[in-house]
Amino acid sequence: MDTGSNEPKSRYLQYLEVVTGPLEDKRRWRRYKARTKQLPESYRTAVEAMERYLMHFGPGDGADAASMYEDLADLFEQSAADGTPIREIFGEDPVEFVEAFAQNYSAGRWISRERERLTSAIERAAGEDTGEEERTV
Structure with a gap:
């Protein structure tokens, strides 16, 4: 199914990516899972817990x-x-560690967008100036 880097994608692959997302992302996920499967059990357990979070x-x-x-x-x-x-990897507070780790990848964080959306909606509902007018001018 791989079309190579210079060959255009077939209509089927284009449609499939519209429905499922980019196939390369799925390949990267499979490679990641294969790598973590090779870890010693305690590290694998920690990675799986962090992944779930x-x-x-x-x-x-x-x-x-x-x-x-x-x-x-x-x-x-x-x-x-x-x-x-x-324990040396995570420190005393695993949640704090994972949150700090995730902060490095904030561009796509839906929760950040939702927090901003909530704050903005409450400001608008309260009649406060949110600064939106300045950005749209």
Whole structure:
């Protein structure tokens, strides 16, 4: 199904990507999962827990998410190779660590957009100037 870099995509592949998203993002996800499967059990368990959390609170779009998960695999592969203890990776507060990690990939974070949307809607409802007029001029 791979068309190569110079060959145009068939209509079928174009349609498939409209429905499912870019196929390259899916390939990157599969490579990430294969990499994490090779980790020692304790590291794999930590990655899976972090992955589960990031599925809810991480970047929403494919490219940001794929980059984040690849970096996550890099971090844990290097930590496993160095023998870094799990607690040393996460510190005392795992949520704080994951939130700081996810902040590096904020461009696609749906939760950030929703927070901004909520704040703006409340400001408008309260009759406060949100500065929207200045940006549209």
